[in-house]
């Protein structure tokens with residue numbers, strides 16, 4: 001099995017990610033986050049929001065609607081330009097990206113001429129499916145910030161430079177293969193539109209690049225590379241874009257983007273030509289999750305372990321009574337468990353070795369075992385995930401230090 005398959009299988013086996021609509025045979029390029037996966041996702045989003053919104057004076061958040069007026073997408077250029085070039089195989093009728101294939105990769109058949117395929121999902125408001133009632137599911141969160149620029153500026157009383165941030169779902173009708181949660185039909189973005197004076201764009205761009213790199217290191221990502229877009233690769237709104245690419249098991253591909261969008265969007269929505277300029281750092285939640293899992297996944301001699309940063313780990317501490325049929329041990333373990341105020345798990349199933357393996361595979365940094373010595377002197381065995389070293393610690397001290405975390 002290749003590494004990616006092993007990671008997908010671990011995610012399924014341990015309740016991190018399940019194939020979407022699995023009991024109906026699955027729906028391609030959709031995935032559901034399970035009990036541990038959703039904790040990781042939530043930790044990523046909370047850390048991001050705290051760092052870029054709560055603790056900064058110059059950035060405020062919003063949550064805009066997924067369905068927006070169709071004219072938003074005309075003005076932004078998405079109706080005309082948010083397309084992939086596609087061709088059909090004349091033999092087997094499968095559809096492919098014509099910028100990536102000359103012949104059908106499946107049967108070798110000849111491909112038809114290129115057709116532009118818009119990536120936005122279309123739906124209808126009300127009972128009549130007509131062009132007049134058509135709306136799109138947003139393909140990016142950014143436009144929510146642009147259309148609210150004036151509302152936010154007037155109410156948050158911010159002066160340039162300042163930013164508007166948002167975390168939310170975006171939808172794209174992707175036809176290229178997914179690679180697990182790397183490319184999905186619905187995904188979450190964490191985006192900032194940072195409004196600046198035009199003359200400062202180079203300085204602000206550099207600053208945001210370094211902010212993004214610091215974020216990567218702080219959540220445990222080291223295997224990334226910076227790649228600047230060539231002129232012919234730039235989006236219609238951008239003067240300079242870099243991608244932070246991650247070295248996934250299936251290759252080096254985009255993780256995040258940083259774009260200088262000029263004043264294109266505000267002008268497109270009707271602001272005057274002296275509208276502020278914009279630097280846009282954009283972070284995909286699902287690709288963050290994937291990169292974190294890929295980097296944390298380690299196969300060691302007798303175990304598989306996710307070496308997640310404690311801030312990211314879904315469970316911070318697991319509590320084990322040494323034996324499940326010893327009432328005193330279970331009672332004491334329950335007592336310790338109740339005192340811990342972090343996300344935690346109680347496990348009295350099977351032998352201790354098996355319980356450790358399970359916690360290793362979901363990345364729990366510490367396991368506490370309550371044994372007979374605990375009953376005598378109020379100490380527990382703490383086992384550390386990465387070194388697998390064990391030490392005895394007083395319960396009071398331990399609860400204090402874990403709860404502080």
Ligand code: ATP
Nearest residue numbers: 174182183184187254255256257282283284286287
């Ligand atoms: P790609 O070239 O891989 O399609 P993109 O350049 O179109 O990506 P952007 O429009 O810059 O992506 O979107 C911003 C961020 O949203 C990306 O950096 C990525 O993290 C995330 N993202 C985009 N499309 C998807 C998708 N289909 N599935 C999951 N995440 C996505």
